[in-house]
Amino acid sequence: MRDRPSPGPTTHPAGDPAPEHRRRWPALGVGLVAAFMTLLDVSIVNVAVPSMDRALGASPSDLQWVLSGYALTFGLVLVPAGRFGDAHGRRTAFVVGIALFTVTSAAAGLAPSPAWLVAARLLQGAAAGVVNPQVTGLIQELFQGPERARPFGLLGATIGISTAVGPLLGGLLIHVGGIEHGWRWVFFVNVPVGVLAVVLGWRLLPHRPRGRADHRRLDPVGVVLLGLGVLLILLPLVQQQWRNPAKWLLVPAGLLALAAFAGWERWYARRREPLFDLRLFGVRSYGLGALIALVYFGGFTAIFFVFTLYVQNGLGYSALVAGLAITPFALGSAAASAIGGRIVNRYGRPLVAVGLLAVVAGLLTVVLALDRVPAGVPVPWWTAAPLLLAGLGSGLVIAPNQTLTLSQVPVRQAGRGAGMLQTGQRIGSAAGIAAVGSAFFSALAASAGDWSVAFRHSLLIASGTIALALVAALVDIIRGRRG
Incomplete structure (x- = not known):
């Protein structure tokens, strides 16, 4: 299942690298911007829900579909879209996906009714699912062997930052645009970026798949x-x-x-x-890496969901302050992802285990800190340092784990392999938010409305989930040493 060693960049008679090789970093930049934009929309909408409620008179069911419908259709199309990119080339799938994402973002921002907004979000999620496996497949196609570590590190940083910074950016846009219409700018901000990504993606991304294209049935x-x-x-x-x-x-x-x-x-x-070669799960790096991603995202994504609820609804802070409170996690994740991508080839899966341990330690420290917050001290100041530690750990998990998981996936299956990996992440995120969210509200009811108790309880469950991912990483390390 390994790729053949690359002979190096193709050259013209004059000795210059082929245009595709020269353009690979700009092409990667376009892909990362697109990935950031599509993944940002998973979390940026959370802080906009109260504004949508006031502006459109949406029911709780409508608002739930605005939040969850995106994740639902996102997860549905990942693997088929990856298969299409593998067979017909990533440029077509990428450009069509970004164009659809741009149009549906504008439609969501112009929504005159809850039904319109829900429909736009469903289509927007499907468009995001078309785009994302092309970005990972592009890295597999344009980079070979150990040199993939750096671009995967950048992609991991993009994933971590987009997830964590969503509430902050959403809070800023609502603060600038106003409570009544600021939520619309959460969607409109995608439009100019999307138009630019369509133009640059068409110019920079490879036109044909690497090797012989498979135009047979999908x-x-x-x-x-x-x-x-x-x-x-x-x-x-x-x-x-x-x-x-x-x-x-x-x-x-x-x-x-x-x-x-x-x-x-x-x-x-x-x-x-x-559609997907199940033999990939027999490759230890892919099978255990996909399991770690599934379980980690089950705890990782839920943190921001309950933290935003706690800071806004429990402590009464604004959407902007709620976003700022999560910023230490985002900063730590960005810094560690860049480092982790560079050193993953040296340390392998133990680096992921260290990251998971740091995340668990950071979250447990948040739980302990909440019991010792002095009177009159804002809670976000007290949780900043442990969230920074958790963010540093997260940066050592997402990017290195993705690099290791996809390291032995053949290029002709890169889109499908990445799509299945991300499908697991979406299922893990949904399951984690459902489980941790249910625990949060159950603890809130049992404690007669004590938001701090509910938040601590849910953080313990999220920490336990991430600890399970740590166990899977340790199993991989032990099996690797025995082998």
Whole structure:
């Protein structure tokens, strides 16, 4: 399953590197901007919910779909979009995805009603799902072997920063645009960036896939089975307004659909190119790396959800202050991601384990700090240092783990491999927010409205989830040493 060693950049007779090689860093820059923009929209909307409620008169169900519908359709199209990019070239998929994302962002900002906004968010999420596997596949295609560490480090920093800085940027836009219409600028800010990304992406990204393109069928049965499985698993997780406990029956139904997908893919692979080559999970670096990503995102993403609730609703701070309170995590994640991407080839999976340990230590320190906040001292000041530690740890997890996970994925399967990895991250995020959010509100009710108790309780659960990812990393380290 390894790529063949690259002979180095292709050169023209004059000895200059081929244009594709010369343009690879600008092309990567365009991809990172697109990834930042699409991943930012996962978290930036959280702080805008009160403004949307006032402006549109949205129901709780409408607001839930605005938040969760994006993640739902995002996760549904990742693997098919990655397969399309592998077969037909990443430029077409990237440009179409960014163009659709730009148009739907404008549509969301112009929404005159809750139904319009929900529909725009669903399409926006699907567009984001088309774009993201192309970015990871682009790194696999343009960089070889150890030199992938640096671009993957930059991508990891992009993922970490976009997730953490979303509430801050959303708070700033609402502060500037006003409580009534500031939420619209949360979507409008994507439009000029998206237009520029379309133009530059068309000029800079490789036109054809590396190697021989596969124009055969894109495995429609596999697409349907995988989409159905992901939909059935994500739907009860993201739609928290459904109070009927029967909704959880959709989860085992989704697992059955995924089992059927696995059986179909094994059969189909003996005849044609499958939607996803299940043999990738037999590669230790990919299988355990995907598991670590799934579990880590289950705890990592939920932190920002409950922290924003606690700071805004529990402590009464503004959306801007809530975003600023999370900034230490974002700064730590950015700094450590850049470093982690450079040294991952030297230290391997132990670097990820150190990062996971730092995240758990930082979150547990936040829990301890909340019990000792002096009277009159703002809570965000008291939590800044431990959140910085957690952010530093997160930077040593996301980028290095992604580099290691995709290190042995063949270039012709790069989009699909990245798409499946990100699908796991989306499922982990949805499950984590559902579980940690439920624990938060249950603790809030049990403590008669004590927001600090609810926040501490939910942070402990998030820490425990991340500790499970640490166990998986340690298993990988032990197995590697025995091997």
